[in-house]
Amino acid sequence: MPDAVTPAETSATAAARRHDPDVRGFASDNYAGVHPEVLAAIALANNGHQVSYGEDVYTEHLQEVFQAHFGPRAQAFPVFNGTGANVVALQAVTERWEAVICAETAHIHVDECGAPEKMGGLKLLTVPTEAGKLTPELIDRQAWGWGDQHRSQPRVVSIAESTELGTVYTADELAEICRHAHDHGMLVHLDGSRLANAAASLGVPMRALSTDVGVDIMSFGGTKNGLMFGEAVVVLNPDVVRGVEYVRKMSMQLGSKMRFMSVQFEALLAGDLWLRNASHANAMAARLSAAVADIPGVELTRPAQSNAVFAILPREATERLQKRFRFYTWNEGTGEVRWMTSFDTTEADIDTFAAAVREELA
Ligand SMILES: Cc1ncc(COP(=O)(O)O)c(C=O)c1O
Numbered sequence: 001m002p003d004a005v006t007p008a009e010t011s012a013t014a015a016a017r018r019h020d021p022d023v024r025g026f027a028s029d030n031y032a033g034v035h036p037e038v039l040a041a042i043a044l045a046n047n048g049h050q051v052s053y054g055e056d057v058y059t060e061h062l063q064e065v066f067q068a069h070f071g072p073r074a075q076a077f078p079v080f081n082g083t084g085a086n087v088v089a090l091q092a093v094t095e096r097w098e099a100v101i102c103a104e105t106a107h108i109h110v111d112e113c114g115a116p117e118k119m120g121g122l123k124l125l126t127v128p129t130e131a132g133k134l135t136p137e138l139i140d141r142q143a144w145g146w147g148d149q150h151r152s153q154p155r156v157v158s159i160a161e162s163t164e165l166g167t168v169y170t171a172d173e174l175a176e177i178c179r180h181a182h183d184h185g186m187l188v189h190l191d192g193s194r195l196a197n198a199a200a201s202l203g204v205p206m207r208a209l210s211t212d213v214g215v216d217i218m219s220f221g222g223t224k225n226g227l228m229f230g231e232a233v234v235v236l237n238p239d240v241v242r243g244v245e246y247v248r249k250m251s252m253q254l255g256s257k258m259r260f261m262s263v264q265f266e267a268l269l270a271g272d273l274w275l276r277n278a279s280h281a282n283a284m285a286a287r288l289s290a291a292v293a294d295i296p297g298v299e300l301t302r303p304a305q306s307n308a309v310f311a312i313l314p315r316e317a318t319e320r321l322q323k324r325f326r327f328y329t330w331n332e333g334t335g336e337v338r339w340m341t342s343f344d345t346t347e348a349d350i351d352t353f354a355a356a357v358r359e360e361l362a
Pocket of ligand 1: 163164191193223
């Protein structure tokens with residue numbers, strides 16, 4: 001059972017509440033609230049004055065916190081959101097004529113409203129994949145044309161761990177991608193919006209899926225794992241990255257009251273909260289997947305390796321279910337839906353939802 005999201009209620013907070021705190025859906029881990037330990041940390045950093053724009057004691061200490069996870073060369077730059085982290089990180093490792101190879105399903109390609117292209121001036125070279133995962137062979141479909149002045153020069157391979165389809169790369173698969181990219185003079189960016197979920201799923205430390213396999217720069221997720229807001233660009237190989245601080249400001253991602261982002265990351269990463277939250281979300285997805293697997297009419301379409309379950313069911317059943325619970329249709333063409341769990345999803349939430357799926361398909 002996860003910790004309650006609701007801290008001590010006062011009459012003032014009760015009066016101001018505009019929603020039912022017991023209602024949880026399956027649309028996104030972003031629908032969840034803030035973990036109480038994170039909220040407490042924000043309160044702790046409140047009051048008094050601190051230097052703005054990241055020169056505060058919380059952001060200073062945050063470097064040690066990230067280094068404990070990702071090694072002594074790691075440098076963390078808090079930003080407001082995941083799109084911002086991706087756009088800043090990718091700009092910091094590319095020249096204007098260079099390109100980024102990614103999966104066709106990558107968040108940077110399909111869910112960022114063209115921000116990498118429009119705000120970052122980045123050319124994306126996409127590849128279709130089976131389950132959201134690139135391989136050296138798939139990368140090679142776009143890794144060519146160096147020296148040809150007519151082609152955007154492939155410079156970065158961007159992968160997500162876990163992927164947008166809820167799948168997880170093993171450490172060996174990541175190492176192979178990094179080796180391949182580096183052998184071709186390219187760098188590796190990891191969209192680690194859900195890196196904690198992948199590490200929890202594989203039972204390894206987060207550095208085993210990033211620093212240790214040769215990732216150069218990463219977007220590290222916080223919001224989906226219990227923060228109120230905040231992601232971080234984490235430089236893992238400072239030798240190949242330039243000007244993150246300038247690009248962050250230029251990209252409108254420099255927070256003035258940065259202490260409130262940094263202290264949230266400290267709450268998440270200094271102890272084991274990152275792992276508790278991610279393991280719980282993953283366990284709830286596994287529970288859901290098991291609970292619906294044998295329902296006639298439900299076809300599970302991807303292995304539930306992190307905190308997402310993908311399935312195809314008859315459209316009428318989806319429509320009826322969506323009147324009762326929030327979740328997204330992922331692919332309008334095939335009718336595939338995505339059910340996501342988060343740190344505050346309860347076993348009862350899963351059991352109630354699975355029973356509803358069974359009812360609607362009866
Ligand atoms: C793989 C991936 N990267 C990044 C993000 C973060 O995006 P943002 O915080 O800008 O909504 C998401 C959010 O859904 C995501 O799924």
